[in-house]
Amino acid sequence: MEPESSSAAGSVRASETGSLECSPYALSRCGACRYSRHEALSLAPRGSAPGWVCHRRTGPARRRMERSVGRPELHARWWPRQVLPVLPVLVWRGTNAARWECETGTGASVQPRFTNALLPVSGLLPMTLEPATYLALSKPRITAMVVLVAALSFLFGLSVAPTDSSPSADWVWPLSWLCAGTALLSAGASAVNMWMERDLDSRMERTRVRPLPAGRVAPATVMVFGLAAAAAGTVLLVRTVGALTALLGAATFLVYVAVYTPLKTRTEWATHVGTVPGALPVLMGYSAARGAVEAPGLVLFGILLIWQLPHFFAINWLYRDEYRRAGFRMLASADPSGRRLAIESVVFAAALLLVSLAPPLRAQTGITYELAALVLGGAFLAVVVRFARARSLATARHAVLASVVYLPAIFAALIVDRLLAGRLPLW
Structure with a gap:
């Protein structure tokens, strides 16, 4: 009984x-x-x-x-x-x-593992004092990449000026505040995302070591931390950078946690939707430098938006079984053969090469960037084609690695090109 x-x-x-x-x-x-x-x-x-x-x-x-x-x-x-x-x-x-x-x-x-609670009276108050836990909640690698992209977009925005004028040399403090506010918003979005997906994360081998599934912190603590970080980042950007940049940052947070995250368990198109908040930090950096969203900034936005699709498709293929068991609706789940995923990966990798050489961006760059975009885009496309043909774990890992190399390299080429042209007074 x-x-x-x-x-x-x-x-x-x-x-x-x-x-x-x-x-x-x-x-x-x-x-x-x-x-x-x-x-x-x-x-x-x-x-x-x-x-x-x-x-x-x-x-x-x-x-x-x-x-x-x-x-x-x-x-x-x-x-x-x-x-x-x-x-x-x-x-x-x-x-x-x-x-x-x-x-x-x-x-x-x-005896549960949850033994580090300060105020465990209700579900609203459990706290932890371990800095490493909050660092893990912020997804430091993703946050670092977001901050890097925003910073490089800011520097590129400084170089976009009329030919008869020189860019402003007063860039250190605006860039510092931009990086701080972007980091807070990214950390807040990551923490709220972990709170929303805590049950799903516990079903996946690669995510069950995160603070919430591992029992190192209470759910309410994560939600409070995420909302507080996002609010602090938004206020910081409003006060120090500008209302437009803060608005773009708030939109990034809201679309990520209120649209993209819920869609991940409902439709395989969630990955496509998630590229929008993933690419908005580019516009945050560009608008912080220019005070407006212009054609060159939109091209950079397109580069980051398209880059995410072959990148995440390869990750989806690597962990397709775990995603399926956890309940995530991914492209590999809708098409177990991987044919659709392979076709879309190649199409978007080819589109990435074309967008990186779009006229609005080429008008602001020189031969250094154009050669780098051609070489990097061609190499990335070749790796993605190889992955699409084989659809093996090894080729998927190569595609992920190539995508991780491509993004900082293309932005670095952009900044080097502007430095060689004398358009960035960094010293």
């Missing part, structure tokens, strides 16, 4: 058989709590439906809290009244002094 634990939403069963494993991957509502704001870790008996498990503090700090404000799990709605009287006690005990107990209907208990 399976024991049963009742809740306001109904009953949840926990199997008596099988080994119990406290998994921080899947989040559910606790069967012992009255209010839906109290988030609980899901206890997943192997081979059976998940049961419920509740966070409960044990030891002196819990007894002090209960004497002050009553049982915290029954008053999660009124967290300010609970936390403020006992905040000094919780801070004094430290991040690793709290012990948690996971209880099931069978009376069994296990």
